[in-house]
Amino acid sequence: MPADLAVIGLGPYGLPLAQAAVAAGIPTIGYRTGPEAGSLSAAEQRRMLAQGFRTTANAAELGRVRTAVICAPTPRGADGGLDLSQLETAARTLAARLRPHTTVILESPVPPGTTEGPLLRLLESGSGLRAGRDFHLAHSPSRVDPGNRDFSPANTPKVIGGLTPTCTESAAAFYGRITDKVVRARGLREAETVQLLETNFRHVNIALVNEMAALCHDLGIDLWDVLRCAETKPFGFQAFRPGPGVGGHTVPQDLTAHAGRTLRMAELAQEVNSRMPRYVVQRAAALLNEHGKSARGARVLLLGVTYKPDLADQQGAPAQEIAVRLMELGASVSYHDPHVPSWNVLDRPVPRADSLYEAAAEADLTVLLQQHRTYDLQGLSVKAQLLLDTRGATPTGAAHRL
DSSP, X not given: OOOSEEEEOOSTTHHHHHHHHHHTTOOEEEEOOSSOOOSOOHHHHHHHHHTTOEEOOOGGGGGGOSEEEEOOOOOBOTTSSBOOHHHXXXXXXXXXXXXXXXXXXXXXXXOTTTIIIIIHHHHHHHHOOOBTTTBEEEEOOOOOOXXXXXXXXXXXXXXXXXXXXXXXXXXXXXXXXXXXOEEEOSSHXXXXXXXXXXXXXXXXXXXXXXXXXXXXXXXXXXXXXHHHHXXXXXXXXXXXXXXXXXXXXXXXXXXXXXXXXXXXXXXXXXXXXXXXXXXXXXXXXXXXXHXXXXXXXXXXXXXXXXXXXXXXXXXXXXXXXXXXXXXXXXXXXXXXXXXXSOOEETTEEOOBOSSHHHHHHHOSEEEEOOOOTTOOHHHHHHHOSXXXXXXSOSOTTSSEEO
């Protein structure tokens, strides 16, 4: 059967979209833009293949679909801004095969103005077609939350903004086949800025609670009890939890390169959150010292080295920096993670613990970085000599909490 949809980019944004499309009965092909790491399990990907999904390396097939969605990764570059190189490559590849009446949608996180700027120019110059006249162009910010069992593309409202009202309606018609609710933005820039706001909202609030964690520790206050009480307020408050750092694929952004200004709150949030791995190591060294041990030569076990629980994805996970800093202090670091069979730090393999309880009993300090569902935290708190819980997941009084 000819494909109706091409998903260009099969990483953290593209694979979930393709999964939702095939589940809705839309014939879908996937085209890779690079060595992308998705968040779907092997079983989920096998199920997609059984439903008719297929990947292709033949770019000519991109010209045979009614809808093409670009989901190329846009990671943080060396200058701190978003690296759009994979997006630009994807656009050039699609443009050379683009046919009239195709609906092209961008889901990759981008600075406002990217869709009607660089993307539009690449598509028009490579195809000879005019956006808004010969083909439809729209932006829809990705709202993927890997591992979330409550919200999927089907029940998560989809924001859409088009170059023209007709472009918006064409994209809305496509997403209406996948999701229960479509939300129309005024235009392309408004749709792009939705993700800017949503991403920075998360980072700013995580930064606030991370600073509260350090403050409460210094004052001898139980932050986790404060959070438990505060989240009972039925208005004006949303609970966020502190942690060892912020990972994931969607990085906080600002408008520096595009509007000549910065989002100061986003900058401050990034500063605070980027300090958390160092703070965790400081707390670990202090705990060891309080128990008559030095970080140098200490056996430290890290539990959970992924950026989200119950996933294998390590993108941006703070575990890397924490391990490096512990090694710099002279600690002997090992790890346990049921989703990560091998782990390298500084281009060297880190010893993996086979038995969680035995490793925790032998380690001078165990640091919980990610609370995977398989971890029995009550049993772990009994077995571990010394336990630092950076997620507030252990029973009250069972461990030292961040």
